[in-house]
Amino acid sequence: MTRAIDIQGIRKAFGANAVLEQVDLSLEAGEVLALLGPNGAGKTTLVKILATLLRPSSGGGRVAGFDLLKEPERIRRQVGILGHGSYVYEDLTAQENLRFWATMAGLPADAGALRKALAAVDLEMVAGERARTFSSGMKRRLALARILLGAPRLLLLDEPYAGLDQQGKKWLEEVLLDFRGKGGAVLMATHSFGRGLSIADRVAILAGGRIVLNRPRASLDLEELHRLYALATDDDA
């Protein structure tokens, strides 16, 4: 089966400031990778490169089976990204937001399909309400509905638990487990040792722009992970 992510030697510099250095990373279909790292480690930059929002300064590889540098358009059809922004238009209702993004992606945008997508994220009751009235957690749910509507093969999540309450976090885990169960791959970038670790199959630590650890989750107990993380990030500091 094609790897969801298979990148080698990724480097990204903004002027003289190198944010990523020689990043190699792979992720199989049906796996969840928790990418840990302190603020400023380069997690968001890496997520944006994988989503084809940024072009690496050097290096390359394949995402969702397509060449990162030569086939960004094809990658975009296979990847769903939940970044810091929710891509929600505040003056549109939840259903109108979904209708807009579904049409832009060339997906069916009939009322039935949209209602089903909203029901999957527990927003069916507020389908006709403007996003301006939503909490940040509800906007994250709406963003996830937009992503799942496109049936992606790979989810790129940047701090996915931010803005979610306990119930929302539990719900997100269930959604991700279901996605993984259907063969989808998830890369979850986070700076906290929160809930994400419980569903991760692999754990990677990004510090100082480099992957300093990449191991199966089962091979690490939480205490050891904390110790390795502290070591890696202390070196970084």
Next chain:
Amino acid sequence: MMFARRAWIVLWKDLLTERRSKESLNALFFFAVLLLFLFEFALGPDRERLTAALPGLLWLGFILAGLLGLGRTFLVERENDCWEGLLLTPGDKGAIYLGKLAVNFLLMAAVAIVLLGLFGIFYNVDLWASLAPLSIVIFLGTVGLASVGTLFGAMTSQVRARELLFPLLLLPVQVPVLLGTVKATEAVLQGLALAEVAHWLKLLAAADLVYLVVGILTFEFVLEA
């Protein structure tokens, strides 16, 4: 077909947002009225002088209102990083440009209708007789203004000094449109037939076509930059 659907949904989304927020329309209408007052104060009550300056004033009003409205086109996309979402949508990005252009054209056309009506009332000019040829000139001029304005609005929306940069980029490129529209409007208001200013209309149509094609072809690069 998909291209048209995407362009339409961008138009639908922006018109719906504008109908609910009324941010651009309200500001543009007040701005247009203020301009008319300013022109009246600057030129005084001399009707002959006003009539001679009318085509220039009319287009100055359109252009200034355009600077205000067109520069805001992509600001809505900055909210919640929607710009990124547009960038990630697969398919020809020219559809986004066309949708945005259509929104801008409709907004500018609405401003033009209001401005024309107010000009007629304020300066006691009978525009009714020359309404049909004037509409053709305004249509061509508005397409030219909106097509370049949409492209430059996208270019400058992500930069810090956008309010300064937008007019600096837009105005020089608008010279052929301004020249053509002012000359054609002058002739139409003097009661001349459109055939007598056909060369200006051809210039306008050619400029519109060039701006439109350049906009569609380059928008993807502007969005990715």
